[in-house]
Amino acid sequence: MKSFIAVGVIICATIVCIGFIRPAKKVKPSLDAEIGRLLFYDTRLSINKTKSCATCHKPELAFTDGEITPLGAFGDTVKRNTPTLINLADNENFNWANESLTSLQAQSNFPLFGKHPIEMGNDSLNNTTLGFVLTDEKYAALIEHKHLKTVNWHIVKDLIASYVETFKFFNSKYDLYKQGKVALTKDEMAGKALFFGEKLNCKKCHSGNDFDQPEFARMNTYQNIGLYCIGSDSLYANDDNGLYNETKDKDDIGKFKIPSLRNVMLTAPYFHDGTAKNIDEVIEHYKRGGRLTTKGKNAGDGKLHPNKNDDVNGFTITAKEQQQLKAFLNTLTDTAYLKNKFYKSPF
Secondary structure (H helix, E strand, C coil): CHHHHHHHHHHHHHHHHHHHHCCCCCCCCCHHHHHHHHHHCCHHHCCCCCCCHHHHCEHHHCCECCCCCCECCCCCECCCCCCCCCCHHHCCCCCCCCCCCCCHHHHHHHHHHCECCECCCCCCCCCHHHHHHHHCHHHHHHHHHHCCCCCCHHHHHHHHHHHHCCCCCCCCHHHHHHCCCCCCCHHHHHHHHHHHCCCCCHHHCCECCCCCECCCCCCCCEEECCCCCECCCCECHHHCCECHHHHCCHHHCCEEECCCCCCHHHCCCECCCCCECCHHHHHHHHHHCCCEECCCCCCEEHHHCCCECCCCCCCCCCHHHHHHHHHHHHCCCCCHHHHCHHHCCCC
């Protein structure tokens, strides 16, 4: 009898263990996200049917575009570099230099309807552009379930936001390392120590799950890193003075949102205006403690900007240490999502 009970216990324990280690089932995307995916990749969402959201947010480039700054539907140069959309839905702020935009929908107004410059060139009060959603068979089955008889921009923005909200990816080597599933190499560990150490102090601005939050809550997520210091007013280049453009507070000149470092090695060029061609130029900037521009209309020493973050004060590292730092940054790369067709164009 005791033997029978013991066998039963073993069998039950085995069943429990098997149930515990069984891989989690893939969560099926919501219907809204499915429709949002179609809209995200559909060029008919621009005035001349030349651009989609994915034109500037390419999955293979961590939903950036590899350009210094993108071009609009009519060739207008957009002022700022395209940021990654990965894990963006977890943010509290969504714009390089506008704290008032606190949702994906609010941020999408700029590419969809912006006039200076024109990006996708739409009119927020004109829904006729959206007629294709109700007539194209690709949307028909999905629209039927939503019981939609009309489509407006409010609905479209919500649907696209539902898709972007699924861009939550935590499968980088560093994520797996933190879960105890893989080990970092000697150089990656050395780079990690540099990143989080006091000498470089990268963590001061790049903390949190996505390396885009200040280490301490009292510090703003918008910071001046000393890119420019032009003239007696210490202005920034291209009449783009960051938060100052909205607040008109001189203490906000040159303050831009701290960017995420997830997939940072895939998202060159860097900075709000795309003026750092590669990661080495970014590191050189911080090594000096600000950018020196010796000639031209942007001449000035960003290191001397009165609004510059006090922690951007320069440092010294060897060539080997710089390679180790880059090795660590490479561990933040996550392209596992590209194996899922849901993150590729359906067209």
